[in-house]
Amino acid sequence: MNSTSSPLSGQLALVTGASRGIGAAIALRLAADGAQVACVATSKENAQSVADACAALTPGARAFGVDVSDTAAVAELVKEIASSMDVGQPAGPHILVNNAGITRDQILMRMSEEDFDRVLDVNLKGAWNFIKACTRALMKNGGRVVNITSVVGITGNAGQANYAASKAGLIGLTLSVAKELASRGVCANAIAPGFIETDMTASLDDKARSELAAGIPLARMGAPEDIAGAVAYLAGPGGAYITGQTLVVDGGLSV
Ligand code: NAP
Numbered sequence: 001m002n003s004t005s006s007p008l009s010g011q012l013a014l015v016t017g018a019s020r021g022i023g024a025a026i027a028l029r030l031a032a033d034g035a036q037v038a039c040v041a042t043s044k045e046n047a048q049s050v051a052d053a054c055a056a057l058t059p060g061a062r063a064f065g066v067d068v069s070d071t072a073a074v075a076e077l078v079k080e081i082a083s084s085m086d087v088g089q090p091a092g093p094h095i096l097v098n099n100a101g102i103t104r105d106q107i108l109m110r111m112s113e114e115d116f117d118r119v120l121d122v123n124l125k126g127a128w129n130f131i132k133a134c135t136r137a138l139m140k141n142g143g144r145v146v147n148i149t150s151v152v153g154i155t156g157n158a159g160q161a162n163y164a165a166s167k168a169g170l171i172g173l174t175l176s177v178a179k180e181l182a183s184r185g186v187c188a189n190a191i192a193p194g195f196i197e198t199d200m201t202a203s204l205d206d207k208a209r210s211e212l213a214a215g216i217p218l219a220r221m222g223a224p225e226d227i228a229g230a231v232a233y234l235a236g237p238g239g240a241y242i243t244g245q246t247l248v249v250d251g252g253l254s255v
Contacts, residue, residue, distance in 0.1 A: 006034025006058075007236045011141075012085055012092025014038040014078075016068055016130060017100030019046040021198030022148065025224030026097055026231045031057040033232055035095060038081045040064045060085060068100045068126030069118075078133035094141040095235045096134050098127035098170075099148040103200060105159045116162045123166035124173065131177055142185030144235045147174050148227070149190045149246065151254050167192075171246050178244030187243040189234050194250025196222040217252030 013030040017023035019041035027037045031054035039054060039061060041047035047063035054061035062085060066077045082091040101123045104115040127147050131138075138145065152160055153167025170190060177188040195201055195212055201221070204212070213220055230249045233239055248254055 007232075008095070009034035009058075010087055011035045011094040012038065012081075012087045013095035013097065013235070014040065014081060014093040014130070014134065015097040015099060016040045016126065017148075018050050020050075021200060022193065022196060022224045022227045023097075023099040024050045025228040026099060027051075027054050027061075028057065029225070029228035029232045030095065030097075030235065031055075031061055033236060034058055035235075036060040036085060036087050038062055038064060038085060038093065040066060040068070040077070040100070042067060060087070067122075068098075068129060069121035071125075071129050071132075074126075074129040075133045078130070078137075082137060092137055092141065092143075093134050094138070094143045095146070096130055096138065096143065097146045097148070097231055097235070098130055100126055101148065101166075101200075103160065103163050105163065107159055108161055111161060116165075119162035120166050120169070123163070124169040127170055128173060131173070135181070138186050139181060139184040143187075144239060145174070145177055145186065145188040146231050146234050147188070147190045148231075149174075149192045151192050151194050151248060151250050154192060154246070154248070155254065174246065175244050182243055187234070187239060187241075189239070189242060189244065190246040191227060191230050191234070192246050192248045192250070193227050194222060194248075194253040196224060196227060198224060215253065216250070217255060220251065222249065222251055 013035040018039035039047040039051040043065035051063035174190040
């Protein structure tokens, strides 16, 4: 696919949580659009098969492992990615997608401090770690940041105080990055998925699934590719004049 007419040709895209689910679909879509993709998961082994599939679409994709909540390790990893993945343009990344995320659901009275802190550390601080480490390259490249938040970051959700707080925080982080880096040509946006078919929602039984679908105007759970399409739009030429927005991709759930 690596033709110069591909919308993201010559760009380096870094996608966290790229081993499965939404992140894998995003990595594959950006590769299909011509980007060389750095696929990041908790281990290189976990991200390898998606990186291989991306490389079949646009050569040069590679797998990396890091705990996104580890500030020093993320800074080292971003240096390694920029120096080892040459796209023939100023050193990347040009596109940063903060997608890695976890849930540790529990009602407030039973939620442990550890579970609150861990979800904030991975979902919110993890995104801040990557943005901070990539800021110089993004400014040089007039790059794009896409943070994957959630509709529950807008609405809140019983049993998800930690997760909803982390996702609401991501929206505030996105707005601040958009304002701070706009003068350098960087666009930063968030995407808020509704219910998407991935490992994260795999524990829902059939009854819960059909009840959920009944509450969604488009009458189905989303597919990871539904989110990947929105990321590709914001990262591509169509997103050049969009910044500081949260795009809800939920089949109308929140309407
Ligand atoms: P998933 O299938 O559970 O995949 C999670 C991904 O994050 C995996 O690649 C995992 O890597 C990675 N990850 C988790 N903790 C990490 C850490 N500490 N360091 C590095 N990587 C880490 O999740 P998903 O459903 O695709 O969700 C992706 C994003 O969309 C998340 O931010 C989630 O909150 C958001 N979202 C999902 C839904 C939904 O309905 N699924 C709805 C709204 C928002 P390993 O494979 O190595 O563990």
